[in-house]
Amino acid sequence: MCDTCGCSSGEGAVLRKPGSEGYHVHIGEDAAHQHHHHEHDGGHGHSHGHEHEHREARKVEVEQDVLLKNNLLAERNRGWFEARRVLALNFLSSPGSGKTTLLEKTIPMLAGEWPVAVVEGDQQTTNDAERIHALGVPVIQVNTGTGCHLDALMVQRAIRELDLKGRSLLCIENVGNLVCPAMFDLGEAARVVVISVTEGEDKPLKYPTMFHSADLCILNKTDLLPYVDFDVERCREYAMQVNHHLEWLEVSARSGEGLDRWKAWLTSRLEKI
Amino acid sequence: MHEMSIAISIVDAVADRVCQEGCTTVSSIELVVGRLSGVEVESLRFCFAAAAADTSAAGAELLIVEREAAGACEDCGAEFPIASYHACCPSCGRFRVRVTSGEELAVKSITIE
Numbered sequence: 001m002c003d004t005c006g007c008s009s010g011e012g013a014v015l016r017k018p019g020s021e022g023y024h025v026h027i028g029e030d031a032a033h034q035h036h037h038h039e040h041d042g043g044h045g046h047s048h049g050h051e052h053e054h055r056e057a058r059k060v061e062v063e064q065d066v067l068l069k070n071n072l073l074a075e076r077n078r079g080w081f082e083a084r085r086v087l088a089l090n091f092l093s094s095p096g097s098g099k100t101t102l103l104e105k106t107i108p109m110l111a112g113e114w115p116v117a118v119v120e121g122d123q124q125t126t127n128d129a130e131r132i133h134a135l136g137v138p139v140i141q142v143n144t145g146t147g148c149h150l151d152a153l154m155v156q157r158a159i160r161e162l163d164l165k166g167r168s169l170l171c172i173e174n175v176g177n178l179v180c181p182a183m184f185d186l187g188e189a190a191r192v193v194v195i196s197v198t199e200g201e202d203k204p205l206k207y208p209t210m211f212h213s214a215d216l217c218i219l220n221k222t223d224l225l226p227y228v229d230f231d232v233e234r235c236r237e238y239a240m241q242v243n244h245h246l247e248w249l250e251v252s253a254r255s256g257e258g259l260d261r262w263k264a265w266l267t268s269r270l271e272k273i
Numbered sequence: 274m275h276e277m278s279i280a281i282s283i284v285d286a287v288a289d290r291v292c293q294e295g296c297t298t299v300s301s302i303e304l305v306v307g308r309l310s311g312v313e314v315e316s317l318r319f320c321f322a323a324a325a326a327d328t329s330a331a332g333a334e335l336l337i338v339e340r341e342a343a344g345a346c347e348d349c350g351a352e353f354p355i356a357s358y359h360a361c362c363p364s365c366g367r368f369r370v371r372v373t374s375g376e377e378l379a380v381k382s383i384t385i386e
Contacts, residue, residue, distance in 0.1 A: 057300055062290055062380045066282050066304075149275055180275035183311050208358035209311045212372075241368035242358045244347070 013154050015161055016126050016141040018133035027142075027157050070184055073152035077159070077187025081170070085273045087266075088170040090188035092210060094203075095176030097196040098220040100128045102253040102262075103171055107135045109263050114270050115168035119158045121150040121175045128173065138162045149181040150174050156187075169270060178207040190215040190269070197221045197228050201235035208242045216247040216265065223252040276316040279378070280324035286380050291329045296385040301334040303384075307377040308342040309358065333383075342375020 015025040065071065081088045091099050100120075107116050117138040120128040129141035140158045142150060155172060164170060172188060174181040193214040195203050198221060204211040211217065217239050219232065232250065239246055249265060251258035287299055306312055314337055325331050344355040351364035352373070360370040 057384050057386045059382050059384045060290065060294060061382050062286070063382075064286050064290075064380050066279055066286065066378045066380060069282065069285065147278070149278070151278070179311075180278075183275055183279075205359055209309070212358040238359075241361075244369045 013145060013147060014143045015158055016129065016143060017161070018126055018130045018139060018141070025157065025161065027154055067183065067185075070152045073156055074185035074187040077152055077156055078189075080159070081187060081189065082273075084164060085167045086164055086170050087168070087270050087273050088172060088186070088188045090181075090186050090191045091171060091173045091194060092178070092181050092191060092214065093176060093194035093196075094178045094199065097176075097194045097199065098253050099173050099176070099194050100131055102194060102218070102220060102251070103173065104131060104135065105253045105256065105259060106171070106262070106266070107132070107137055109259060110169065110266065113267075115165040117162050117164050117168065117170050119150075119155060119162070119170065119172045121154070121173055123147070123175060138164070144175055148175055148177050148179075149184050150186060151184045152186050167270070167273060169266065178203070178210045182207075182210040182213045189273075192216045192218060194218045194220050195235070197224050197230040197232070199230075201231050202238060204235065204239040204242045211239055211242045211246065214243065214246060216249065218262065219248070219250045220253055222250050222257055223255040275311075276313060277320045277324065279312055279317060280320035283321065283380060284324045284328050284330050287330045287333075287383055288328055290383060291385060294385055297329055298386040299330045299333040299383050300386055301336050301384040302330065303336045303338060303381040305338045305340055305377050305379045305381050307340045307375040308356070309372060309375040310378040312378060314339070338381065340375060340377055343373050344370040345373050347371050 013027040015027065017023045093099050103118060110116055118132045120132065120139060120141045121144060122128060122141065123144050126141045129139045132139040140161050142154045142158055144150065150172065172186055191214045193210055195217065197219065219235065236248055239248065249258060249261055251262055283302065283304065287302055291299055306314060318335055321335050325333060342355045343352065344360050345352045346362035346365060346367065347369045348367050349362060349365040351362055353363050355370060361368055362370060
């Protein structure tokens with residue numbers, strides 16, 4: 001049961017907004033509900049009364065990509081972003097690599113030049129969205145419940161709730177997980193995978209699908225390099241072996257080291273939209 | 274555990290087709306799973322049984338056709354089978370491989386009654 005509105009929708013993802021007490025939107029697979037100050041997907045239920053008698057087994061060729069629905073929705077999102085000239089970036093990492101801190105530093109860095117909005121993905125809590133909200137930019141939290149990744153439907157519903165400006169940056173912070181989110185296209189222009197020097201340098205070899213699908217890898221927490229046994233060159237080499245088109249940046253979101261290059265990367269992308 | 278999402282997507286795709294065909298029962302589903310598709314077959318089988326319950330795909334047998342992966346070297350052009358995205362060209366020894374197959378994840382056919 002939903003603990004905010006008491007409805008029976010216990011499964012599926014929920015959108016929440018910091019500073020808007022009670023606001024939440026359930027994202028139903030095929031049916032959802034609507035109450036007071038929040039809205040829901042208009043679900044549809046249909047039944048077909050098939051009375052035919054089909055006793056003989058027959059084989060039907062389907063030849064359909066399993067993720068077709070997600071991929072089609074992702075393409076709709078991509079078209080929506082392109083039409084509004086929004087640069088959508090999908091941020092991926094394991095939990096604790098510093099994605100939210102990186103966004104906290106990125107937003108003020110672009111202030112006055114490029115509008116930024118954020119979609120935060122986590123299983124539970126609005127903690128990350130609260131941190132972004134404190135910076136005064138539009139943010140929406142997607143709580144995936146038991147889900148381990150964001151999908152295109154969640155993003156489609158989330159961006160409807162955001163007042164996205166034209167020629168702006170949308171940062172989609174995926175659920176902290178280096179496995180599952182790799183499979184789900186959200187409609188992003190680029191994937192940014194973040195790793196930190198407190199993790200193993202063999203992360204790209206352990207999670208090759210994620211690194212293969214990424215466009216940019218950011219190595220974060222470089223200020224901690226003197227205190228940890230992390231071989232930056234080896235990590236970079238592993239990442240390039242898995243994806244030789246991968247771009248690479250080294251930053252410390254905490255100290256600010258390398259953030260100028262990150263800003264240059266963002267600006268060059270934003271100027272092209 | 275994205276296999277549950279994958280299993281639900283399979284059940285949805287199958288249910289749509291079953292509805293179009295005017296049938297109610299699916300006895301088997303042929304699924305092509307590439308070696309690099311990112312899906313754990315055993316985990317998917319487990320999730321599928323749960324996802325298919327109370328749908329037209331309930332009780333259907335999941336026939337999994339596993340596909341090997343292949344790549345081509347972007348430097349020397351050699352083509353060869355690969356086991357992961359961390360693939361070395363056997364011809365020139367470089368890690369600059371473009372994946373040419375093995376990422377498939379598709380419902381190939383269904384058998385309906």
